[in-house]
Amino acid sequence: MLSDAELVERCRTGDERAWAELVDRFSRYVHAIAIGAYRLAEADAEDVFQDVFARTYENLSGLRDDGAIRPWLGQLTRRLCVDRLRAARPSVALDEAAGEGTPDQRLEQIEQAVVVRDALARLSGDCQEILDRFFARDESYRAIGDALDIPAGTIASRISRCLGKLRVELEGRSGA
Amino acid sequence: MPDDRPVDVDSPSHEEALGRLLRTLPPAPQGWVAAAAELPRARRALAAIELELAGEADRAAVTARLEAALADAGHEPTPELVRAVRRELGRGS
Numbered sequence: 001m002l003s004d005a006e007l008v009e010r011c012r013t014g015d016e017r018a019w020a021e022l023v024d025r026f027s028r029y030v031h032a033i034a035i036g037a038y039r040l041a042e043a044d045a046e047d048v049f050q051d052v053f054a055r056t057y058e059n060l061s062g063l064r065d066d067g068a069i070r071p072w073l074g075q076l077t078r079r080l081c082v083d084r085l086r087a088a089r090p091s092v093a094l095d096e097a098a099g100e101g102t103p104d105q106r107l108e109q110i111e112q113a114v115v116v117r118d119a120l121a122r123l124s125g126d127c128q129e130i131l132d133r134f135f136a137r138d139e140s141y142r143a144i145g146d147a148l149d150i151p152a153g154t155i156a157s158r159i160s161r162c163l164g165k166l167r168v169e170l171e172g173r174s175g176a
Numbered sequence: 177m178p179d180d181r182p183v184d185v186d187s188p189s190h191e192e193a194l195g196r197l198l199r200t201l202p203p204a205p206q207g208w209v210a211a212a213a214e215l216p217r218a219r220r221a222l223a224a225i226e227l228e229l230a231g232e233a234d235r236a237a238v239t240a241r242l243e244a245a246l247a248d249a250g251h252e253p254t255p256e257l258v259r260a261v262r263r264e265l266g267r268g269s
Contacts, residue, residue: 031204135198
């Protein structure tokens, strides 16, 4: 898998497949900030999402550190979300507008989730698939069983095993 | 949460936390991702259209100047005359 810096470098040369990969790689992150942290309405979140990637595309040549594309994207997404909220409800404090918890607390959780997903990416394809389907895609045991052609009755134990591997992967990383 | 996904109360808390964090990053809607991925192609198409429109605007400006020049010279700037002059100009260029 290409590093973030390599991916950005390829995008800069006009490689459209690299661009599609970049969008795919950071799409959850940008989406989570808009929807999960700032609780934007679907239509506003979609506008922010497209705006973030449009600005990224336009600014590829001006990035100071290709490897720091994720924090750059995070900062841009946060700024556009805040602008959107302020434009919609200028008299309401952001914490109040955004519902339970504060955006900062939820942003912190998203950053932790990124670390977990990076660790997930180092597990086997089977574990990545089953954990992503169960937790992130909220699929039922039956749907997972049908999609992966495995008995639904074995899915709980597989999830448990894969979570264990994920924990080891994370501990190994933090202990390194 | 689907009915066949009972919460496992015996799960160690750290694994529950991992599950919570995995839930924090659901996939973005496919349509959003596809639209953003198409951006370079869309930009190219837009640039081509803009070029075409600019060409049309140029043509319109030339026609207006030709019409004015013909009128100044005492000719009625009919579309046929303007076309003929444009052809002549095109030959000369």
